[in-house]
Amino acid sequence: MDFSEIIKTGKKEGKEKHVPTITIDKGHKERTDIVRVVVGHEVPHPNTAEHHIAWIELYGVRKDDDQVINLGRAAWAPVYSNPNIRFQINQIRDFKAFHALAYCNIHGLWSSTLEV
Numbered sequence: 001m002d003f004s005e006i007i008k009t010g011k012k013e014g015k016e017k018h019v020p021t022i023t024i025d026k027g028h029k030e031r032t033d034i035v036r037v038v039v040g041h042e043v044p045h046p047n048t049a050e051h052h053i054a055w056i057e058l059y060g061v062r063k064d065d066d067q068v069i070n071l072g073r074a075a076w077a078p079v080y081s082n083p084n085i086r087f088q089i090n091q092i093r094d095f096k097a098f099h100a101l102a103y104c105n106i107h108g109l110w111s112s113t114l115e116v
Contacts, residue, residue, distance in 0.1 A: 007101070007111050017043040018107055020056060020083075020100035022114040024092070033092040035071070037100045039083040045104070052076070053083035056102045060095040068099075078105075092116075 010019045021041035025034040039045050039053045046052065055075040059068050074085040083102065089095070097115045104110065 007109050008107070009111060017041070017045055018053075018102060018104050018110040020102040020110060020112050022058075022098050022100050022112055024098075024114070024116065025086075032088060032090050035087045035089050035092075035098055037085050037087070037102075039102045039104075039110075045083060047079060047082060049078045051106050052078035052104070054078075054103045054105050056083055056085055056100060058085075058087050059099045059101075060089070061097040061099065062094055063096040064094070069095075071098075 008018070017040045019039070021038045023036045023038075025036060035058060037056050037058055039056065053076065055073060057073045058071045060071050061068055071089065072087050076083060095116060097113055099113045100111065102110045
């Protein structure tokens with residue numbers, strides 16, 4: 001089995017919302033912006049010990065050489081936190097796309113991409 005076969009996208013989504021939503025908020029400092037990743041942006045994902053988002057990772061694809069950069073990871077304890085994270089990105093203009101992965105302890109690995 002190829003790794004890409006286990007990553008799900010919005011096409012496979014059911015009533016629970018698993019696909020990470022990526023947005024960019026302009027920062028107050030020059031060349032610094034906030035990339036926000038949320039699971040359950042429109043419909044909240046369950047946040048119970050039995051069913052929760054365990055972590056989110058963010059990757060950036062650089063414009064000049066297509067290099068994939070791991071920009072960060074956030075992990076949550078069930079019940080007490082929600083899958084909503086902000087990454088402060090310096091030199092955001094160096095990137096042509098952002099890719100987020102989110103892991104649900106029941107439904108597996110989910111992804112989305114935002115081209116900028």
